[in-house]
Each structure stands twice: as structure tokens, then as C-alpha cells.
Amino acid sequence: YQAFMAAHFGPDWPLLGNILKDGTFSVMSLIMVFSLAHHLTLQFNGAQAVLRANPVIAGLVAFASFFCLLQPEDGALPLRWLGVAGLFVAILVGILSTRLFLFLFSFRKLHLHLPGGASDIAIPQAFNALVPGMLTVVVFAACGTLMLSETGMSLHEAVYRLLRWPFDSIGEGLGRGMMYILSLHGLWFAGVHGSNVLDPITHDIYGAAILANEAAAAAGMPLPYVMTKTFMDTFVFMGGAGTGISLALALAFWGKTQASRRIGLIALVPGVFNINEVLLFGLPIVLNPLMLIPFLVTPLLLSAISYVSVVTGLVPGTSVETQWTTPILLNGYLSTGSLRGTLLQIVNIGIGMFVYVPFVLLANKIRVKQIRSAFRRLLELSCAPAGSSRHILDHDGDVGSLARSLLVDLEYDYKHGRGLYLEFQPQIASATGRVKGVEALLRWNHVSYGSIPAPITIALAEDSGLIGAIGLWVFDTACAVRRDWLDRGIEDLTMSVNVSALQLRRGFPQKLLESLHAHGLPPSLVSLEVTESAALGADTPESRILTHLYESGLLLAIDDFGMGHSSLKYLKQFPVSAVKIDGAISREVVTNPICQDIVASITRLCRARRMTSVAEFVEDDAQIAVLRRLGCDVFQGYRYSRPLLAGDCLRFILETNSRVASAEAGPQPVGPHTAPAGTEGSDGPDGTRRGEA
Incomplete structure (x- = not known):
């Protein structure tokens, strides 16, 4: 391979790789x-x-x-300790020197104050840090001097000898190899590159051992060492630390969630070349107590099997x-x-995979519970009232991670x-039983999690800024469906589309009107349901935009009316065609007299202002009887129909209106249409409808 590369790319073909190594690992x-x-x-x-x-x-x-702790060699700094060999000391120095510097910096008497300020804001910061920085460097210089004068070696050399002492005391053999493997994987588990x-x-130990084996093989002598660096890389660290290739296969075949299976498949590619950071930090293995046992046991077991096989x-x-x-x-x-070396690798990979399988299966169960819990909490946050600073993307832990991954x-x-x-x-007229309108509801079928509750989808879109683009898509799609129904002869029916206050920006009315024009749809057939009305102040740009849309012919409705954040004062800020009584009120209207009084007040107001009153979450006949007595104009809920796809909804409209038309003449209210099997329950699969735009 090397001869081929040199013949085609010249003798300096490794130069690029060496330069990359010198700029990364050599100065790690x-x-x-x-x-x-x-x-x-x-x-x-931050504190x-x-x-x-x-x-x-x-x-x-x-x-x-x-640098103060390095011992010069022949008048130059020892390059060895600048790379990965000096990493352990680098971690210690990085932590200790910074803690000391910040401790000294916290004493204001050590700051060099510049009276009158300075032209550059960075200059006062530099002067404040000058004395604490000098003192810190002097302390470490003194430590370096003391080490050299008393021991004749630098801190790096002393730490190295301390690390090596246990290995030298044991001597060559399986025991030292086990200690090395256990130490390396313990560091990895703690998040340190073992x-x-x-x-x-x-x-110095295992690299020297393979060189000795090479020399012995060239001389035709027995190999002096079993455990060498190449032995570890070949038979123990297959796919990286913890025998990552076995874990990747276990995830690919037995992972329950698509994410875990995908991580396993992705990890297979670098794993073939013994690189497994994807698993260490992506699964993760680091600081994951569930994976600690197989992460330690697998390489120890395989090293013993391989050692016996060679011996x-x-x-x-x-x-x-x-x-x-x-x-x-x-x-x-x-x-x-x-x-036979390749065959041993195959056997080891299989053994390692089956060591990981029980833990992968257990991780599946734990992960499913975590995801369900995170979804429940995410739904609670998404259903929080507008202005409550829910910002689900900013949360920590599983909830925030789930929200951010869902957003992607x-x-x-x-x-x-x-x-x-x-x-x-469908929305049913109380007096006639005809389908008076429909509400368009956004749904998202996730490739891994299935149907995502609509409030989560809307909250993600709002917090990320996607609500504008998705909201326009919803409006345009709803208009296309309404145009199709109009062509099929359904004329007296209103299509309701939810609009978030975050969408009410400059240019929004024009885009809606352009969509209506593109589909040849009269504006009077579309109603905008305004959610998050707490964001609409008096004489705000949002209120003026809604007024402009109303004057253009669109109908306006206030969603979730009667629960505080949609108060009566908003009725005077922009023209309203309908109000939708909040589900928290309509659900308890049968058993709670206060809810009955609230509904009665809303319906009287609607009649006085010539607005339509719509009751949401209508789920049984008892509700219907009370709401009709209290004067509600329109019912919407699972007692009549669950949300349907466009084709199914069209059939429901035609069948319901046909049944009403064929009934006896006279204003006889038609009983509620029986919901399809399995659709009884609340007004949505998640028990809420906030923001189902």
C-alpha cells in the first residue's frame, strides 16, 4: 500500500496527514x-x-x-508533553490554574483601576486581570522550579512515572493487560479520552512489546509478548473502546427506537476503522450507568479469551x-x-454483541418510559397559556432534548x-342539525413517534419562528379543500382556520388574500380563529391587521373565549363574527352551575352583538341539551364527529345534510350524529385543542 502511494503521489504523500496530526494531536x-x-x-x-x-x-x-511546569531539553521545550502524552497534566493545570486565577481575580484590591476609563473597553479588563494573572503564573513557576530542584524532573515526567508504576509492579502478562484495559475504560466512562x-x-509498554515481537519474528524466534498494542487494537478494541463494533451491531438489530437503531448503523461505518466517538458521546456511553457494566466487561472478557487463544x-x-x-x-x-486471527475477531465480535444485548433491551424499556414522560411534560408546557414564557426549546433535560430534536x-x-x-x-348548527362549518386542524405524523399532539407541533413552530410558513401552508391547503367542496356544490359552509398572534405581521394579509384569489374562493367562506389573544393589545399592529382582513371579507372568531386570556375587552378591538366557548367551560356545563351562568352570559352577548356562539368539546347528549337550552348556536365535538380527513369529512357533510333535508318539514332539531366507532372521548386525542391551527 505504501509503495503504491509513493509511486503515484511521490515520496512526500504522507505530508498532509502528518501536518494534520501536528496541528491537532501533537498540540492536544x-x-x-x-x-x-x-x-x-x-x-x-455566569454566576x-x-x-x-x-x-x-x-x-x-x-x-x-x-509551560512553567515543563522541563527544557537541550534548550527547547519537550514536544512530547504538548500532545496527548501530556493530556492528564494539562487537565489538572487547566482546572487548577483557572481556579486560582479566578479566586485571586475576585479580590477587587488586586485590580488596577484606570480612573477616567479608557478608549477601548478591553483595556480595563486586561488591567484588572494583570495582577491575578501574574500571581497565578508565579505560583506555577515556583511549583515547576521546586519540582526540578528537588526531583530533577518535571511534573509531566513525575505524573507519567506515577501512572506507570502500577503497571511495572505487576509485570508482563494478563493481569497488567486487564489493569490497563480497566483504567482506560474507566477514564472513557468519566468523559476523559482514556x-x-x-x-x-x-x-512505552505495549508499543515496545510489538516492536520486540516484530524483531523476534524476523529472527525466527518465539514471540516474547502476547499482549501488545496491536493485540489490543486487533482483538479487544474492535470498533473502539468497549468493543464498539459489538455495541453498534446490538443497537442495529435490537434497538427499539429508530434513533437508537440509527445511531448503531451510523456507528458501524467509523467503527470498522476502530473509531467510536459516535457511541461514546451520541448514545451516550459516557456517564451512562446502564452501559457501565458491559462497557467494562466486554473488553475484559475478550482480552482473556484472546490471551488464552494465543497462549x-x-x-x-x-x-x-x-x-x-x-x-x-x-x-x-x-x-x-x-x-485464524480474523476468525478470532469474528468470534469476539459475536460474544461482545451478546454481552450488550440484555443491556440494550433494558435501555429500550427505560428510553421508552423517558420519551413518554418527556412527551407528557412537553404537552403540559405546550398547552400553557400564551405569555407564560413556556419556550419549550429552552428547557433542559429530556424535555428540552426532545423538543429540539422534534424541531429538526x-x-x-x-x-x-x-x-x-x-x-x-364538523361544526353542527344547533337549530337545524346541518353542518354549518368545519375547523381545519394541523396534524403531524412523525416518522418515529407517530402522531404528535397538535399543541406540541404549534408550540415548536411558534418558538422557532416556523409558525409563519406553516400557518400559510395550512391556510392555503384549507382554501384548496374548500374550493374543491365548493365545486361539488357545498356552498353554505364556513372553513375555519386558526391564526396565531405571531403570524400577524406585515405582509400577512396580502398573502392570505393572494391565496384566496389563487383558489377563486370568496372570503366570506373562510373564518380566522384568533388564538393567543393575550398578545393582542389595543390599537396594535396585530389588531389593525385583523380589522383589515375583516374589511376584506374574511370572518373573524375568538378561540377559547371565557377563560381570562380571551377577555371581553378584545371584542371592541377588532370586529368579531363568532366566539368559541372554551372547552374547560363547556365540559362542565352539565355539573357546574357557574359554567352554566358563564355560557348563558356569552350567548346573550352574542345575540346582542349578532355573533355566533360555538361550543367546543361537545361529547354527550346531556351537554347538548344544556347548551341548547342556554342558547348556543353551533356544536363541535366528538359526539358528532372526530376530526376527519378531507374525503371522509366531505362524505359526513353530504350524509348529514341529506338526512336533514329529507326530514319532515318544520324546525325540528336533529339529534346528534353518532360518532364512528372508537372516536368517543374528548375533542382531540391529547385532550386539548389549544392552537390546533
Whole structure:
């Protein structure tokens, strides 16, 4: 392979890769020191009302403190400790130097105040940090000096020897290998790159072992070592730490949620090259107590199996050094010179997969419960009244994660024209039993979770700003359906479409009128139901927009009327054609006298103002009798019909109106149409209708 590359790309073909390595892994400790200091300073500033430290200055102080602990070699800095070999010390220095700097910075007497200010706002910050920064660097310089004078070695060398001491004390064999594997995976589980932190051990012990094996094989002598770096990479760390390839396969075959299966499939691609950050941080494994046992047990078990296989002669030992990114199965053959090495890998992968399977199944059950709980909480937040600062995207934990992941899917589905559709719920005239109107309701069928409650969909759209685009799509789609029904002879019927206050922006009326014109639809056949009316103040642009739409011929209705956030004062701010009595009132109208009084007051007001009163959540005959006695004009609810697809709703309208027309002459109220089997219950599958635009 190397000869082929050199022949086609010249002798300098590895130069690009080496430069990339020098700019990343070779300076990893420097990156870590600065990044930790920057992050810790931001945390410090977040807890302060006035006192703020400059995170860049803190990063530079930590940077200098790190260099103060290095021992020069031949007048130059030792490059070894700048990379992954010095990562452990870099983490310690990054934390300790920043904590010390911020502690000193909190004493205002150490600040160098500039009277009269400065032309550049950064200058006072720099002067305030000057003394604390100098003191911090001096402390670490003193520590570095003390280490060199007393021990003759730098802190990095001392830490390295301390890390190596347990491994040297055990000696070569399975026991030391087990300790190494356990230490590496323990660091990984804590979120620390175990391979990088233990790189000195890996390089000096197991890297030296494979070189010794190569030399012995070339001389025709028995291999002196069983456990080498190549042995670990080939038989233990297949797919990365924790034998990631086995976990990826377990997720791909036994993962219950689409997300877990997808993570498993995605992880297979880098896993073939022994890279598994996708699993470590994406599943995650890091700080995931459920995965701790298989994450530790799998590599320990496979190392024991592989060790016995080599010692007993079933599989040749590793005698050729291969890079750790060499693809699985290929590296088994190359490192041992035998297909038995590849066969052992296949056996190990299968064993590791079945170790993970019970934990994946248990994780499935836990994850399903977490998702259900997160959905319940998300629905509660989404149904909160307008102006309650719900902002579901800003929440932490499972609720916020679920909301943000759903938003990504919602935006994708909207842009690609999938998942979003409309259902239509009939509205029945109390006096005649005819279908007087329908309400267009937005529905979203998620590819993984199925039907998403409408309030969650609307809340996501509102909080993200998608409500404008999705709202226009809903209006245009509803107009297209109403045009089709008009062509089929259904003339006296109003199509109601919900409108959020967030949609009432400049240009909104023109877009609605353009949609009506495009479908050749009279404006009087469409009603806009205004939700979140708490956002509509007196003489606001939103109120003027609604007035303009009313003057253009559209009907206006106030949704969820009578529960405070839709108060009577809004009736005078823009013309209203109908009010929809809040479901919380209509649900209790049979048993609660106060609700009866509220409904009676609303219906009297509607008659006086020539507005239509609509009762929502009508679910049984007792409700119908009371609401009709109290003067409600229109009923909407599951007792008549659940929300239906356009074709089913059209058939319901034709059948209902035909039955009324064939009844005996005279104003005889027609009983409610029996809802289809399985549709009894509340006015929506989630028990609420807020914002089902």
C-alpha cells in the first residue's frame, strides 16, 4: 500500500496527514489547557452580577502556567508533553490554574483601576486581570522550579512515572493487560479520552512489546509478548473502546427506537476503522450507568479469551505492527499472518454483541418510559397559556432534548412536504342539525413517534419562528379543500382556520388574500380563529391587521373565549363574527352551575352583538341539551364527529345534510350524529385543542 502511494503521489504523500496530526494531536494538551480555562471562566461569569473575567485572558494565564511546569531539553521545550502524552497534566493545570486565577481575580484590591476609563473597553479588563494573572503564573513557576530542584524532573515526567508504576509492579502478562484495559475504560466512562491520557503507557509498554515481537519474528524466534498494542487494537478494541463494533451491531438489530437503531448503523461505518466517538458521546456511553457494566466487561472478557487463544496456540501472536485505524478483520489477518486471527475477531465480535444485548433491551424499556414522560411534560408546557414564557426549546433535560430534536424533524418534514396534513372537524348548527362549518386542524405524523399532539407541533413552530410558513401552508391547503367542496356544490359552509398572534405581521394579509384569489374562493367562506389573544393589545399592529382582513371579507372568531386570556375587552378591538366557548367551560356545563351562568352570559352577548356562539368539546347528549337550552348556536365535538380527513369529512357533510333535508318539514332539531366507532372521548386525542391551527 505504501509503495503504491509513493509511486503515484511521490515520496512526500504522507505530508498532509502528518501536518494534520501536528496541528491537532501533537498540540492536544495546549488546546485542552486553553479550552478548560475559557469554559471555567464563562461559568464563573455566569454566576456573577457585575464582576466578569475575560475568558481569553484566563486561557492565556493557564497556557503560561502549563509551560512553567515543563522541563527544557537541550534548550527547547519537550514536544512530547504538548500532545496527548501530556493530556492528564494539562487537565489538572487547566482546572487548577483557572481556579486560582479566578479566586485571586475576585479580590477587587488586586485590580488596577484606570480612573477616567479608557478608549477601548478591553483595556480595563486586561488591567484588572494583570495582577491575578501574574500571581497565578508565579505560583506555577515556583511549583515547576521546586519540582526540578528537588526531583530533577518535571511534573509531566513525575505524573507519567506515577501512572506507570502500577503497571511495572505487576509485570508482563494478563493481569497488567486487564489493569490497563480497566483504567482506560474507566477514564472513557468519566468523559476523559482514556487512550490519550494513557498514551505514555501504551507507547512505552505495549508499543515496545510489538516492536520486540516484530524483531523476534524476523529472527525466527518465539514471540516474547502476547499482549501488545496491536493485540489490543486487533482483538479487544474492535470498533473502539468497549468493543464498539459489538455495541453498534446490538443497537442495529435490537434497538427499539429508530434513533437508537440509527445511531448503531451510523456507528458501524467509523467503527470498522476502530473509531467510536459516535457511541461514546451520541448514545451516550459516557456517564451512562446502564452501559457501565458491559462497557467494562466486554473488553475484559475478550482480552482473556484472546490471551488464552494465543497462549494455547489456537491463534498466532501479533508479529506485525498495524495502525489502529486498519479495518477490522483485515488487521486480524495482517497482524498475525493467519486467517485464524480474523476468525478470532469474528468470534469476539459475536460474544461482545451478546454481552450488550440484555443491556440494550433494558435501555429500550427505560428510553421508552423517558420519551413518554418527556412527551407528557412537553404537552403540559405546550398547552400553557400564551405569555407564560413556556419556550419549550429552552428547557433542559429530556424535555428540552426532545423538543429540539422534534424541531429538526418538523422543519425537515415541512421543507420536504411529508408528515404534515390537515384534518377537518364538523361544526353542527344547533337549530337545524346541518353542518354549518368545519375547523381545519394541523396534524403531524412523525416518522418515529407517530402522531404528535397538535399543541406540541404549534408550540415548536411558534418558538422557532416556523409558525409563519406553516400557518400559510395550512391556510392555503384549507382554501384548496374548500374550493374543491365548493365545486361539488357545498356552498353554505364556513372553513375555519386558526391564526396565531405571531403570524400577524406585515405582509400577512396580502398573502392570505393572494391565496384566496389563487383558489377563486370568496372570503366570506373562510373564518380566522384568533388564538393567543393575550398578545393582542389595543390599537396594535396585530389588531389593525385583523380589522383589515375583516374589511376584506374574511370572518373573524375568538378561540377559547371565557377563560381570562380571551377577555371581553378584545371584542371592541377588532370586529368579531363568532366566539368559541372554551372547552374547560363547556365540559362542565352539565355539573357546574357557574359554567352554566358563564355560557348563558356569552350567548346573550352574542345575540346582542349578532355573533355566533360555538361550543367546543361537545361529547354527550346531556351537554347538548344544556347548551341548547342556554342558547348556543353551533356544536363541535366528538359526539358528532372526530376530526376527519378531507374525503371522509366531505362524505359526513353530504350524509348529514341529506338526512336533514329529507326530514319532515318544520324546525325540528336533529339529534346528534353518532360518532364512528372508537372516536368517543374528548375533542382531540391529547385532550386539548389549544392552537390546533
